Amino acid sequence: xxxxxxxxxxxxxxxxxxxxxxxxxxxxxxxxxxxxxxxxxxxxxxxxxxxxxxxxxxxxxxxxxxxxxxxxxxxxxxxxxxxxxxxxxxxxxxxxxxxxxxxxxxxxxxxxxxxxxxxxxxxxxxxxxxxxxxxxxxxxxxxxxxxxxxxxxxxxxxxxxxxxxxxxxxxxxxxxxxxxxxxxxxxxxxxxxxxxxxxxxxxxxxxxxxxxxxxxxxxxxxxxxxxxxxxxxxxxxxxxxxxxxxxxxxxxxxxxxxxxxxxxxxxxxxxxxxxxxxxxxxxxxxxxxxxxxxxxxxxxxxxxxxxxxxxxxxxxxxxxxxxxxxxxxxxxxxxxxxxxxx
Amino acid sequence: xxxxxxxxxxxxxxxxxxxxxxxxxxxxxxxxxxxxxxxxxxxxxxxxxxxxxxxxxxxxxxxxxxxxxxxxxxxxxxxxxxxxxxxxxxxxxxxxxxxxxxxxxxxxxxxxxxxxxxxxxxxxxxxxxxxxxxxxxxxxxxxxxxxxxxxxxxxxxxxxxxxxxxxxxxxxxxxxxxxxxxxx
Numbered sequence: 001x002x003x004x005x006x007x008x009x010x011x012x013x014x015x016x017x018x019x020x021x022x023x024x025x026x027x028x029x030x031x032x033x034x035x036x037x038x039x040x041x042x043x044x045x046x047x048x049x050x051x052x053x054x055x056x057x058x059x060x061x062x063x064x065x066x067x068x069x070x071x072x073x074x075x076x077x078x079x080x081x082x083x084x085x086x087x088x089x090x091x092x093x094x095x096x097x098x099x100x101x102x103x104x105x106x107x108x109x110x111x112x113x114x115x116x117x118x119x120x121x122x123x124x125x126x127x128x129x130x131x132x133x134x135x136x137x138x139x140x141x142x143x144x145x146x147x148x149x150x151x152x153x154x155x156x157x158x159x160x161x162x163x164x165x166x167x168x169x170x171x172x173x174x175x176x177x178x179x180x181x182x183x184x185x186x187x188x189x190x191x192x193x194x195x196x197x198x199x200x201x202x203x204x205x206x207x208x209x210x211x212x213x214x215x216x217x218x219x220x221x222x223x224x225x226x227x228x229x230x231x232x233x234x235x236x237x238x239x240x241x242x243x244x245x246x247x248x249x250x251x252x253x254x255x256x257x258x259x260x261x262x263x264x265x266x267x268x269x270x271x272x273x274x275x276x277x278x279x280x281x282x283x284x285x286x287x288x289x290x291x292x293x294x295x296x297x298x299x300x301x302x303x304x305x306x307x308x309x310x311x312x313x314x315x316x317x318x319x320x321x322x323x324x325x326x327x328x329x330x331x332x333x334x335x336x337x338x339x340x341x342x
Numbered sequence: 343x344x345x346x347x348x349x350x351x352x353x354x355x356x357x358x359x360x361x362x363x364x365x366x367x368x369x370x371x372x373x374x375x376x377x378x379x380x381x382x383x384x385x386x387x388x389x390x391x392x393x394x395x396x397x398x399x400x401x402x403x404x405x406x407x408x409x410x411x412x413x414x415x416x417x418x419x420x421x422x423x424x425x426x427x428x429x430x431x432x433x434x435x436x437x438x439x440x441x442x443x444x445x446x447x448x449x450x451x452x453x454x455x456x457x458x459x460x461x462x463x464x465x466x467x468x469x470x471x472x473x474x475x476x477x478x479x480x481x482x483x484x485x486x487x488x489x490x491x492x493x494x495x496x497x498x499x500x501x502x503x504x505x506x507x508x509x510x511x512x513x514x515x516x517x518x519x520x521x522x523x524x525x526x
Contacts, residue, residue, distance in 0.1 A: 037376045041386040201366075304376045305369065 003106050012093075012112050019092050023246040024054040026295055030246075033299040058239070066235035073139040080136025081233065081240035087129040088247035094118045095254045096180045098264050098284040101277055110284060111180060118179040119167055122255060123160065126210055129248065130156045133212075133219060136241065137229030148228025151310065152219030155209055158317040159216075163206035165325035169199040169332040170259050179255075183263035188270065193260040198328045200260045202321055207252040209317070212245060214302035218310055253294030254287075261290050398512040401464045401479040404457055405508045406501040409447050414501060415476035418452035425471035430461035447474075455500060459484055459493040469513070478510040 028043065028050070035042025043050035068077055098110030115121060130153050137149025170192055171177055174185045186192055193200045209216040220228040227233075230241045257263055264283030274282070308316070361367060387394045396402075407415050418435030436453035438446045445451075468477050487493060502508045 036380045036384075039379055039382050039385045041384050041388070044388075300373060300376065301369075304372045 003104055004108060007104070007106060007108055008112065011097075011110065015092050015095075015097065015112060016089065019089060019247055019250060022250050022291075022295075023243055024058070026246040026249060027057060027242075028054050029295065030299050030302075033296065034303050037300075037303045061236050061239040064235040066237065067232075069140065069142070069232050071141040072232065073141070076135050076139035077232075078237070080132050080139055080229075081237045081244070082132070083135065084129060084132030084244035085240045085247075087125045087132060088244040088251065091122050091125045091248075091251045092254075094121055094179055095251070095258060096183050096263055097287060099276075099280040101280050103277070109180065110280065114178060114180045116176070116178045119171065119177050119182075119259075122251075123164060123167075126248075127156070127160060129244070132241075132244065133229045136233070137219075140229070140232035142232050144225045144227070144231045145229050148219045148225050148231070151225075152212060152229060155212075155216065155218055155313060155317075158314060159206045159209035159321070162202055162317060162321035162325045163210065165322065165329055166199045166202040166206065167259065169196055169325075169328050172329070172332050172336060179258050179263075183258055183265065186262040186265055188265065189262070189267040191260060191262040191265075196260065196328070196332070198324065199332075200256075202325050202328065203259065204256060205316075205321060207256060208298070208301065209313075211248045211252050211298070213249065213298055215305040215308050216313060217307060218313060223307075249295060249298050250291065253291045253298065256294050257287060257290040263287055263290075396481055398481065400481045401466050402482045403459070403480060403484050404462075404468070404495070404500055405478050405480050405510070406455065406497065407476055407478060407508070407510065408502055408504065411444065412504045413443070413445055413447040414451055415447055415474045416452050416455065417448045417450050417474055417476075418455070419450075419473065421471040421473060422468035422477055425467045426462075427465060427467060428461045428463045430458045430463075431468060432456050432458075452497070455497050457495045457500065459495055460490060475514075478508070478513055480508055480510065 031053070032042040032050075034040075043053040046052040046056045068074055093112040094115055096109065096111040096114070100107060100109055133152040134149045137145040137147075137152070140146075170182065173192070173195060174182045176182060176185075182192075208214075212219045218228075220230070222228075225231070230238055233241060264280070264287040266283065266286040269279055269283065272279075409415050418433050420433060420435075423429075423431040423433060432454075433452045433456070434454040435450055438449045438451055464479060466479050469479055
């Protein structure tokens with residue numbers, strides 16, 4: 001039992017470390033992707049190919065003046081980025097990073113906790129994540145921040161509906177809310193994206209909105225709202241908000257991979273004649289490759305599409321995505337009944 | 343009315359078709375374009391590691407030329423200062439003493455000659471106005487500085503050193519020189 005506990009603690013630490021590392025290098029990747037798509041080179045001064053740039057950025061963030069406006073609600077102002085960061089880090093707990101490993105006389109899953117309402121847990125924490133932005137924006141006592149916060153909350157609430165409905169279709173075909181079960185059901189190239197393409201499309205659009213990423217970055221909206229909810233923030237509090245966004249992006253990519261692209265499954269995984277441990281470790285690599293591809297995809301879309309106008313965002317959410325999601329749900333349900341009755 | 347240039351487009355406010363309203367084909371097209379740009383040649387010049395190539399007749403920081411014997415050509419006539427549209431040039435003239443013939447070509451010379459590089463617009467009119475072929479603009483760039491006062495260049499930084507002469511022959515195209523002398 002104690003070995004298992006130690007293994008779990010190690011997994012928690014590793015997942016936490018990897019989350020932070022990937023979020024850190026996402027900032028680097030973002031700048032590089034932005035640069036090459038605009039025919040530039042991007043950061044290349046700090047270290048080889050600019051690889052130490054995230055460290056330099058973090059150092060800069062730490063040494064900046066940590067300013068709290070006099071008019072703000074001081075404690076809420078501090079709690080805002082804390083909540084954003086906390087909720088962002090918590091969602092990694094139930095992602096199944098890999099299959100089963102047998103090591104040190106124990107057999108365990110590369111997952112911190114396999115809770116049977118996994119996807120609900122993620123939706124729950126994503127909803128709490130709005131509070132970070134909402135509280136941060138409201139406590140700043142600044143018009144632009146408040147606008148950003150209001151936009152963020154209404155946007156997230158609207159898109160959570162469509163997102164939930166899109167996920168429901170996947171849950172219906174799998175018959176389980178546990179992410180582990182959803183991944184296991186996609187064994188051997190039976191990826192959900194082939195069976196639920198519409199749900200995938202809806203989910204990824206909603207994921208963009210939930211992460212506050214372009215083209216739905218209404219909450220920040222530099223051109224209209226200065227910086228949106230983090231206008232008044234500086235130093236590492238701002239860093240936390242930005243960092244939470246990148247962690248959210250990482251987790252979203254992981255969830256997209258898990259729900260629609262088979263997580264750690266890869267085609268022909270049982271035809272290679274490898275041992276179970278080897279398959280698991282290749283699977284982890286494949287899973288991270290998928291995640292990094294989706295992180296790149298997030299950036300690719302960001303540097304391609306202009307920002308939506310706010311009313312267009314609401315039109316899209318309520319008038320297109322939700323009806324489509326309901327339609328998808330009905331088709332899936334109808335198919336399930338049809339399949340079971342024969 | 344008939345357009346003069348053939349470049350005007352007829353705009354319309356027609357309703358978008360379903361394909362356009364779905365918006366996805368346009369997004370995929372746009373993403374294809376941005377993806378293509380990843381492989382394009384980068385426009386960045388990594389200054390100061392690399393320098394962008396400049397024309398031989400680039401109008402950079404000024405030089406006050408000496409003649410072949412190493413005497414200053416400037417006679418402090420003030421035509422450059424008059425020609426200067428930005429009023430960047432000031433000077434004080436002095437009379438040449440006995441024994442200074444090797445230093446100054448003519449009896450009068452500029453004891454102080456200052457160009458305010460923050461005012462200068464590098465138009466080259468001073469060079470054009472100069473009757474003595476004394477002031478030229480060179481290919482060299484103006485270096486940055488922390489102090490505004492350091493941008494007022496005196497004779498110490500303007501007069502060309504005797505040991506490293508500045509080549510301005512490219513700015514003295516025969517046609518240009520001829521033109522200049524014909525004007526007089």
